[in-house]
Amino acid sequence: MKKFLIILILILIPVKSFGLIEVDITRGNLNPLPIAVSPLSIDEESRKNFQNILKKKNIGSEISLIVENNLKVSGLFNPLNKDAFLQEPDIANLKPRFEDWNLIKAQALITGKVSYVEEKLRVEFRLWDVLAGKEMMALAFTTVPNNWRRVGHIITDKVYERLTGERGYFDTRIIYVAEEGPKTQRVKKLAIMDQDGANNKFLTLGNELVLTPRFNPTSQMVTYLSYFRNLPRVYLLDIETGTQEVVGDFPGMTFAPRFSPDGKKIIMSFAKDGNSEIYTMDLENRIVEKITNHPSIDTSPSYSPDGKFISFNSDRSGYQQIYVMKSDGSNVKRISFGKGIYGTPVWSPRGDLIAFTKLHKGKFYIGVMRTDGSGERLLTENFYQEAPSWSPNGRVLIFYRETKTDSKGKGFSAKLWSIDLTGYNERQVPTPTDGSDPSWSSLLSN
Amino acid sequence: MKLTKILKNGFLIVFACIALSACATSKKTTGQMQGDVYTGTDTVEYLASGVPDRVFFATNESVLTTASRETLRKQAAWLRKNSKITIVLEGHADERGTREYNLALGERRANAAKDYLMTYGISSDRISVLSYGKERPVDSGSNPLAWSKNRRSVTVKAN
Numbered sequence: 001m002k003k004f005l006i007i008l009i010l011i012l013i014p015v016k017s018f019g020l021i022e023v024d025i026t027r028g029n030l031n032p033l034p035i036a037v038s039p040l041s042i043d044e045e046s047r048k049n050f051q052n053i054l055k056k057k058n059i060g061s062e063i064s065l066i067v068e069n070n071l072k073v074s075g076l077f078n079p080l081n082k083d084a085f086l087q088e089p090d091i092a093n094l095k096p097r098f099e100d101w102n103l104i105k106a107q108a109l110i111t112g113k114v115s116y117v118e119e120k121l122r123v124e125f126r127l128w129d130v131l132a133g134k135e136m137m138a139l140a141f142t143t144v145p146n147n148w149r150r151v152g153h154i155i156t157d158k159v160y161e162r163l164t165g166e167r168g169y170f171d172t173r174i175i176y177v178a179e180e181g182p183k184t185q186r187v188k189k190l191a192i193m194d195q196d197g198a199n200n201k202f203l204t205l206g207n208e209l210v211l212t213p214r215f216n217p218t219s220q221m222v223t224y225l226s227y228f229r230n231l232p233r234v235y236l237l238d239i240e241t242g243t244q245e246v247v248g249d250f251p252g253m254t255f256a257p258r259f260s261p262d263g264k265k266i267i268m269s270f271a272k273d274g275n276s277e278i279y280t281m282d283l284e285n286r287i288v289e290k291i292t293n294h295p296s297i298d299t300s301p302s303y304s305p306d307g308k309f310i311s312f313n314s315d316r317s318g319y320q321q322i323y324v325m326k327s328d329g330s331n332v333k334r335i336s337f338g339k340g341i342y343g344t345p346v347w348s349p350r351g352d353l354i355a356f357t358k359l360h361k362g363k364f365y366i367g368v369m370r371t372d373g374s375g376e377r378l379l380t381e382n383f384y385q386e387a388p389s390w391s392p393n394g395r396v397l398i399f400y401r402e403t404k405t406d407s408k409g410k411g412f413s414a415k416l417w418s419i420d421l422t423g424y425n426e427r428q429v430p431t432p433t434d435g436s437d438p439s440w441s442s443l444l445s446n
Numbered sequence: 447m448k449l450t451k452i453l454k455n456g457f458l459i460v461f462a463c464i465a466l467s468a469c470a471t472s473k474k475t476t477g478q479m480q481g482d483v484y485t486g487t488d489t490v491e492y493l494a495s496g497v498p499d500r501v502f503f504a505t506n507e508s509v510l511t512t513a514s515r516e517t518l519r520k521q522a523a524w525l526r527k528n529s530k531i532t533i534v535l536e537g538h539a540d541e542r543g544t545r546e547y548n549l550a551l552g553e554r555r556a557n558a559a560k561d562y563l564m565t566y567g568i569s570s571d572r573i574s575v576l577s578y579g580k581e582r583p584v585d586s587g588s589n590p591l592a593w594s595k596n597r598r599s600v601t602v603k604a605n
Contacts, residue, residue, distance in 0.1 A: 300546045313546070384542075408587075
């Protein structure tokens, strides 16, 4: 089960150039950058070897398709149609004829080469600035052939980083709840997949209800709620070994779990006698601390990335609102004051924003506000949607959306969606079944 | 002659339509809801003759209505008569709230029922509480009536 530990040997090919093109990610994506992703070239012998191992006819083309799809879904790039490409992949990788690429309006070009070296997959790629006629970046990786999809994601991350100046988020995974069956008897399973929907895998069988899975900072562990033996409890699951355990020894329902930013604690709600309070449990010494103390519902806690503050959901004012407190529970301050009720606050990995769900006049919104509650901005409105989770670079939110049923109670579905922080580029995230409660991992390769 | 027959039939059909639609609307308006609390019996099951198994709540509320208290007093009387029976109070919410808050709300509703049963002499040893939040609706509709049926605490025999 070492699958997730990519063996990645990075060889930096020295590049002496400076790029003139850049992508501004702060303003939405009204003018996505035209980019040509040339299929990665491959020699015939390597092609045959990989065809035997991976059952893919041309692994070079397959990897470039992953890059192309990632760039397109990001909304910041417009990958050009390959039919218009004039130069052969192998020659383009040596030296692009910039006037040809300019002709089809490409501003950036990705070329590369795949080879079979000592049973490994070796990939090199180059990023070119077409207008300036210069190489912007060149990198090579060697890894086990089975990691070929991840290679496509890592290339995308490098290109994204070079052109936007921000960390990427493509070599990541999503853990979520896969759903099937009628609304009154939904069967729910934990599932994990790559950020683009590939490699979907179910982690539980669906025998018991499971909800709200969340990754730890290294994305090797997951905390979630399970109704195992009809006792709703917070669990801890090691994805690689499959071992799991109940978190703490609480005489009642524990729910709404998340990890602290250092991964050492789980923060969650414990409900007793009609009152839900927020607790933490240290995973090393098992010490449990009570953080809130109020006869109202206090739930959905989420730490700030520096671990100093906690945002949470409380109805102490009469309705659900968002509050922020110090991580010891002191200095509780309400931060949501707009019209409607607010839930599911989640602190951005950058630390400057809190994403939330809002219900106002029968509509549900996903929005963001600054951590003092100012600058509220609603990104998307729908019949029902909730539970935003941040991409590791804090530029994209993934959440889930449910449809309204018709007068006969038919037509229910739950799907994962993503949207840029700018409010643009709303997209459904492909899942093999219905899905809810998504949680985005950190970058798997650093 | 034929024409009048057709017309007659036509009238009958039209009349039937009106009667049906009147029926459908009167069902809505005569209300299975008071405020937004469900008062109907569609989904209600019985623990024993005359002892309904569930009580209903207003949106975002866990306050017991007069009707709910009456139902719970019947349950308490039945539990006193059957002292070996233990129960689970299953608390539920409608789909119009965030998942985690609704888990807490379901727990609060079930506890409101538990507290009331205790004031009528039922020991807390015999009662456990289980919140399903919005995970187990009885009505899959996305409308106020369906939501009102789903905001409930259901008393289930545990042994």
